[in-house]
Amino acid sequence: MLQKPRGTRDFLPDEMEARRHVERKLREVARCYGYREVCTPEFEDLELFTMRSGEGIIDEMYVFEDKGGRKLALRPEITAAVIRMYINEAKVAPKPLRWCYFADCFRYERPQKGRYRQFWQFGVELIGADTAAADAETIMLASDMLNATGVTYELKVGHLSFMKNLVKDLDPAMQRRVRAHLDKKDYDGLNATLASLDRMDLADSLTALVTTRDLAEAFEIAGAIPEKERFEQTIGSLDASGVKYSLNFGIARGLDYYTGMVFEGFAENLGAENQILGGGTYRLAHLFGGDDVASCGFAIGFDRVMVSLGDILPALVPVVGIACTEEGRTRAIEVAKALRTAGIRTEMDLMERGLGAQLAHAAKTANFAIVIGQREAESGQVTLKNLTTAEQKTVDLAAAVAEVRAFGPG
RNA sequence: GCCGGGGUGGGGUAGUUGGUCAUCCUAGAGGAUUGUGGAUCCUCCGACCCGGGUUCGAAUCUCGGCCCCGGCCCCA
Numbered sequence: 001m002l003q004k005p006r007g008t009r010d011f012l013p014d015e016m017e018a019r020r021h022v023e024r025k026l027r028e029v030a031r032c033y034g035y036r037e038v039c040t041p042e043f044e045d046l047e048l049f050t051m052r053s054g055e056g057i058i059d060e061m062y063v064f065e066d067k068g069g070r071k072l073a074l075r076p077e078i079t080a081a082v083i084r085m086y087i088n089e090a091k092v093a094p095k096p097l098r099w100c101y102f103a104d105c106f107r108y109e110r111p112q113k114g115r116y117r118q119f120w121q122f123g124v125e126l127i128g129a130d131t132a133a134a135d136a137e138t139i140m141l142a143s144d145m146l147n148a149t150g151v152t153y154e155l156k157v158g159h160l161s162f163m164k165n166l167v168k169d170l171d172p173a174m175q176r177r178v179r180a181h182l183d184k185k186d187y188d189g190l191n192a193t194l195a196s197l198d199r200m201d202l203a204d205s206l207t208a209l210v211t212t213r214d215l216a217e218a219f220e221i222a223g224a225i226p227e228k229e230r231f232e233q234t235i236g237s238l239d240a241s242g243v244k245y246s247l248n249f250g251i252a253r254g255l256d257y258y259t260g261m262v263f264e265g266f267a268e269n270l271g272a273e274n275q276i277l278g279g280g281t282y283r284l285a286h287l288f289g290g291d292d293v294a295s296c297g298f299a300i301g302f303d304r305v306m307v308s309l310g311d312i313l314p315a316l317v318p319v320v321g322i323a324c325t326e327e328g329r330t331r332a333i334e335v336a337k338a339l340r341t342a343g344i345r346t347e348m349d350l351m352e353r354g355l356g357a358q359l360a361h362a363a364k365t366a367n368f369a370i371v372i373g374q375r376e377a378e379s380g381q382v383t384l385k386n387l388t389t390a391e392q393k394t395v396d397l398a399a400a401v402a403e404v405r406a407f408g409p410g
Numbered sequence: 411g412c413c414g415g416g417g418u419g420g421g422g423u424a425g426u427u428g429g430u431c432a433u434c435c436u437a438g439a440g441g442a443u444u445g446u447g448g449a450u451c452c453u454c455c456g457a458c459c460c461g462g463g464u465u466c467g468a469a470u471c472u473c474g475g476c477c478c479c480g481g482c483c484c485c486a
Contacts, residue, residue, distance in 0.1 A: 004477090271480075323446075385447085
């Protein structure tokens with residue numbers, strides 16, 4: 001038997017309904033903030049991703065050559081594509097641009113809990129607004145979106161300038177190494193690196209910086225930060241909005257193009273792969289030949305949110321199973337059409353079963369049964385049976401439709 | 411790429427000192443029951459991840475691969 005490719009998943013109807021339910025929640029919050037959906041190609045020129053992230057990521061992508069000899073890659077993330085799209089199509093659109101996307105990405109990695117080779121991201125990009133208000137809005141949106149899903153999480157907000165200011169005298173490669181140590185809380189490694197550079201004077205302040213959760217203290221440790229005022233304003237807006245977060249100046253994010261504010265979200269019950277959100281301010285457009293526009297965005301790891309939420313019940317929507325006899329079949333088709341026109345999920349027998357078997361099937365798959373036999377076909381009424389209460393009555397079709405629609409939130 | 415644990419009908423399982431038609435539950439189809447359902451009974455459908463090796467004989471032992479789960483690395 002054929003197996004599905006490693007790291008991919010099949011989704012049965014129950015799970016798809018749960019996923020769509022959470023997806024709708026995310027979309028709704030993004031919509032209320034004014035973010036409109038965009039869509040980019042599933043695959044792009046390989047160069048788009050290597051320009052953004054370096055040649056090293058080729059090993060972790062699905063790379064292929066098409067019949068014209070083009071080097072292409074399945075997208076491992078969406079931000080680069082969105083910025084390319086902005087440069088190609090929307091450079092002159094009125095700023096700021098508020099865009100969002102929900103799309104699948106592909107990475108060639110070892111699967112484990114919460115990590116798959118095909119996975120979905122819900123992300124937003126705010127393009128062309130280079131202000132504290134923009135930074136704050138992005139975090140508020142992230143917070144509201146995660147809240148809407150019902151996931152339990154912790155939001156950490158930081159700023160790269162603090163750490164950068166402390167290590168600005170080191171050469172760039174060493175800066176990256178120090179950042180990596182701090183990101184992993186690898187203090188032994190940090191000390192070893194600093195000792196090899198004869199810069200143990202930095203050890204205490206760096207450790208203190210990534211440990212502190214206090215803004216004033218962080219400024220004290222890191223010294224004069226050009227973005228001081230903006231970050232204070234961002235934090236002020238967050239406090240005013242009631243967003244729950246903690247400060248963390250150890251957030252390094254992997255890539256160099258992040259410029260200032262950064263934030264990450266973590267779920268509690270996910271094990272090793274517990275990051276469900278990551279984002280910050282960045283400048284990427286100039287890499288692709290565009291203007292040096294400032295952007296701010298984040299992506300939510302949709303699959304990890306779903307794993308963290310566990311089994312959630314699908315939305316309660318009414319389902320009607322129609323049971324009919326041979327004499328009632330024509331009338332049953334009319335009744336089904338009326339129910340469907342009213343937006344009600346309606347299923348008829350396709351197995352040529354007897355009335356009793358049709359009802360037995362409906363009892364397993366529906367909330368209501370409507371019986372149409374000779375009597376109903378002649379009278380024009382329908383027999384509506386509530387399969388939960390076993391209550392049954394013969395009423396006009398309109399009354400039956402109204403009663404079914406009154407069931408549940410649907 | 412590395413370490414550990416796994417893989418038996420659609421789902422869940424029994425079965426390893428190698429030995430007749432591989433166990434049970436559940437789900438599915440049909441019937442008892444051609445105007446009233448989830449009960450009960452009967453029937454049917456359906457599996458040893460793949461390949462090599464050892465053997466008279468492999469679900470069981472062995473090797474390799476594939477896939478799943480957890481962790482490492484990485485995480486844009």
